Each structure stands twice: as structure tokens, then as C-alpha cells.
Amino acid sequence: MSDARKPIDLLLRGAAQVASPAWDSNLPLQGARMSELVTVSDGSVAVHAGRIVKVGPAAELDREFHAETVVDASGCTVTPGLVDPHTHALFVGSRDEEFEARIRGRSYAEIAAAGGGIQSSVRAFRAASPEELSRALDRHLHTFLEHGTTTVEVKTGYGLDYRHELGGLEVLAGRRRKGPPWVIPTFLGAHAIPAEFAQQRTAYLRLVIETMIPEAAEEAEFCDCFCENGAFDVAEARQVLLAGKAAGLRPKLHAEEFSCLGGAELAAEVGAVSADHLMAVSDRGIAAMRDAGVVAVLLPSTTLFLGLNSYAPARRMIDAGVAVALGTDFNPGTSMTPSLPLVMTLACTMLRMTPAEALVAATRNAACALGRGDRIGDLAPGRHADLVVWSVPNYRFLAYHFGVNHVREVVCAGKVAYRRPG
Numbered sequence: 142m143s144d145a146r147k148p149i150d151l152l153l154r155g156a157a158q159v160a161s162p163a164w165d166s167n168l169p170l171q172g173a174r175m176s177e178l179v180t181v182s183d184g185s186v187a188v189h190a191g192r193i194v195k196v197g198p199a200a201e202l203d204r205e206f207h208a209e210t211v212v213d214a215s216g217c218t219v220t221p222g223l224v225d226p227h228t229h230a231l232f233v234g235s236r237d238e239e240f241e242a243r244i245r246g247r248s249y250a251e252i253a254a255a256g257g258g259i260q261s262s263v264r265a266f267r268a269a270s271p272e273e274l275s276r277a278l279d280r281h282l283h284t285f286l287e288h289g290t291t292t293v294e295v296k297t298g299y300g301l302d303y304r305h306e307l308g309g310l311e312v313l314a315g316r317r318r319k320g321p322p323w324v325i326p327t328f329l330g331a332h333a334i335p336a337e338f339a340q341q342r343t344a345y346l347r348l349v350i351e352t353m354i355p356e357a358a359e360e361a362e363f364c365d366c367f368c369e370n371g372a373f374d375v376a377e378a379r380q381v382l383l384a385g386k387a388a389g390l391r392p393k394l395h396a397e398e399f400s401c402l403g404g405a406e407l408a409a410e411v412g413a414v415s416a417d418h419l420m421a422v423s424d425r426g427i428a429a430m431r432d433a434g435v436v437a438v439l440l441p442s443t444t445l446f447l448g449l450n451s452y453a454p455a456r457r458m459i460d461a462g463v464a465v466a467l468g469t470d471f472n473p474g475t476s477m478t479p480s481l482p483l484v485m486t487l488a489c490t491m492l493r494m495t496p497a498e499a500l501v502a503a504t505r506n507a508a509c510a511l512g513r514g515d516r517i518g519d520l521a522p523g524r525h526a527d528l529v530v531w532s533v534p535n536y537r538f539l540a541y542h543f544g545v546n547h548v549r550e551v552v553c554a555g556k557v558a559y560r561r562p563g
């Protein structure tokens with residue numbers, strides 16, 4: 142008897158639960174829709190040619206498809222690959238001594254004034270060869286994959302001069318060609334004023350705007366700016382983002398992290414794809430973001446790691462209709478974690494988001510914060526087949542059973558890219 146079933150590359154078979162954000166559009170999910178998941182018990186996912194073909198009951202997909210490779214997902218949960226829309230993973234070295242100094246009572250501002258903080262990462266970055274940068278980036282990105290993240294935005298911002306910012310983008314471009322996790326580069330030359338320009342901030346801004354941005358546009362997709370007291374004010378950030386936009390870089394913005402300066406309104410004004418941090422956002426800023434369709438990228442692991450209680454008002458934003466996404470802010474100074482599941486736990490416990498909202502925020506809405514809403518972030522037929530098999534019975538456990546890595550397999554573009562050893 143011939144097999145009439147359709148041949149496919151891969152079947153993730155018989156999961157206790159398949160869970161995905163609602164998949165009827167390419168847009169971020171807002172308000173009450175952030176709670177809408179599609180779940181299938183005893184479910185399978187069919188994958189072919191790097192794309193999702195179908196999600197449904199295991200028995201039905203068994204009748205319909207014949208797979209070359211079958212991954213037994215029984216007892217597990219299958220979700221879309223997590224998407225991290227905000228990291229500073231292109232760094233070398235660490236700032237563990239600064240971590241201890243903060244515990245002993247020194248403030249971030251005091252540490253920065255003494256040459257620590259971003260400036261110490263800049264010195265380490267400039268002293269490293271491109272090969273050392275690549276190796277550090279590889280190590281960092283592997284930990285993202287191990288924790289279920291299949292797409293990672295990575296910002297420059299520790300070079301802070303022409304040679305090292307553009308060199309950093311070249312390292313990112315090289316890593317991009319190597320495959321999973323998928324890397325999306327953002328130019329953040331306006332991360333801080335480098336020490337040698339301390340007395341000439343206008344000259345540094347000119348260097349960023351006139352010299353770096355036009356060249357950065359060849360490798361980067363987004364242009365970001367750190368809009369904060371002690372970094373760049375709203376007028377300066379506007380200049381940077383508009384110059385980026387003119388060169389073809391979509392704007393993103395570090396906004397309202399510690400101080401409410403009007404960064405959320407600026408993000409709305411320039412048509413930014415996202416405004417990030419937002420611990421100190423105002424109701425006016427929230428309304429402006431909602432009206433302009435700016436995704437709010439919240440980074441609660443930074444608040445935790447800095448030992449603060451000023452978590453971003455996620456509930457107010459969701460209730461106002463802003464699409465909320467989650468990221469790690471992975472960086473050596475203020476958030477040394479690549480784990481989006483940990484961030485999802487914090488989103489639930491500290492931001493009062495439900496486990497379903499946290500999953501949507503770390504997949505669908507994060508994809509939209511990277512302009513990838515048409516390709517990744519849910520399990521709609523036709524999406525890129527980036528998936529995670531978690532050894533937990535349902536999606537709630539991702540946030541609920543915390544401090545444990547539940548990742549069993551990670552699939553990228555339809556191929557198993559990581560399998561937990563043992």
C-alpha cells in the first residue's frame with residue numbers, strides 16, 4: 142500500500158501542549174488581545190522547507206503527514222522561539238566588581254563618575270581584537286539559544302568612535318551569516334559621550350550623525366539612542382534618530398528609564414518601532430505611544446539587577462492599548478542575564494502581567510518590536526519554523542517554575558539548532 146501522506150521535513154509530535162499567540166495578523170497584540178493564545182493539547186507541529194505547515198491534534202497530523210524527522214514532544218510544551226528585542230550582547234569582559242561595589246552601597250552614578258559603568262566596557266571593547274569580539278559574541282549568543290531565544294537584537298555602543306562602532310557592526314554582520322540564533326543589528330553610537338569627548342559633546346554628536354550613521358546604515362537595521370539625564374537629551378536624541386531615519390535606519394529609543402524626559406513622546410513623533418525601558422513613563426507618553434503604534438519594550442531584569450523597585454507600569458500600558466514586549470537588556474553592567482523565561486517570571490510577579498501576556502510579549506510583540514511581525518513570533522502556517530520544545534506540561538510553567546532552564550530542543554528555520562545534552 143502506498144503512503145498517501147504528504148512528505149514533510151520535521152514533525153514535533155504529541156506535545157502535552159502547543160501554545161502560540163493568536164495568529165490572525167502580522168501586527169502586535171494589544172489590550173485584551175495580549176491574553177489570546179491558541180493552545181492544542183496532545184498537539185503536533187508540521188514543518189517543511191523551514192516554515193510552519195500546520196499546527197493541530199497529533200492524531201490528525203499523523204494521518205496527514207509523513208515526516209523525515211520526528212521529535213517526540215510528549216510531556217512537553219511547544220512554543221514559538223522567543224525573541225529578544227533589546228540586548229547589548231556585543232561586549233567583552235565583565236563588570237562583576239562594579240556589581241559588588243553597588244551592593245556595598247555605591248550608586249550607578251558614582252561608579253560612572255569614577256570611570257566605571259559604560260566607560261569601562263568601552264575601554265575593554267577598544268582593547269579587544271575583532272576575533273576576540275566575535276568569540277565573546279558567540280559565547281553570549283549560545284546562552285540565548287540555550288534559554289530558548291531564536292532571534293536576538295544586538296546593539297553596538299561600546300565602541301563609541303568611528304573605528305570601533307563600525308568594526309562592531311562588521312562583527313555583527315559576520316555573526317549574522319553564521320546562523321542561529323538570528324542576529325538583528327542596531328547602531329547605538331549615541332549610547333554615551335566617550336571620555337575623550339567629555340568637553341565636546343556637540344562634536345561627538347556631529348561625528349555620530351554625519352560620519353557614523355551613513356556608514357552604519359549598510360549593516361544595521363535600527364538606530365537607537367540612550368535618552369536619559371547624563372546621556373542624551375530629547376533634542377539630541379531627535380537629531381540622532383532623524384539622521385538614522387534619513388539613512389534608512391528605523392528608530393528605536395532608550396526612553397524614560399530613570400527620568401521622565403518625554404522620550405516616549407519623541408518615539409511616537411519620529412515613528413519609532415519601539416520605546417524601551419519606560420520605568421518613568423507618563424500617561425501622556427503612554428497615550429502618544431498607543432496613538433503612534435510604538436511597541437513598549439519592558440526590561441524588568443534591569444530593574445531587578447539594579448535593586449530598584451521602580452518597575453515599568455505594564456498594566457497601565459496594556460490597559461491603555463499599548464502593545465507590550467519583553468527583553469533582557471543583556472549587558473555587563475545593569476542586566477547580566479540572557480534568560481527571557483526569567484524576564485517572563487518578573488513580568489508576571491513585578492509587572493502583574495499574566496503568563497499568557499508574558500508569552501505574547503516575548504514572542505509576537507517582541508517580533509513586532511523588530512519589524513519581523515510578518516515572519517516570526519507565532520505558529521501561523523507560513524511563518525519561519527523557529528520553535529522551542531520545553532520540558533514542562535503547559536506554557537504557564539515557563540514563568541511559574543523559575544530559576545530552572547526547561548529548554549529541551551530549539552528548532553531554527555526547521556532544523557534542530559540546540560538539544561539539551563543528556
Ligand SMILES: [Zn+2]
Nearest residue numbers: 227229395470
Ligand atoms: Zn539598553
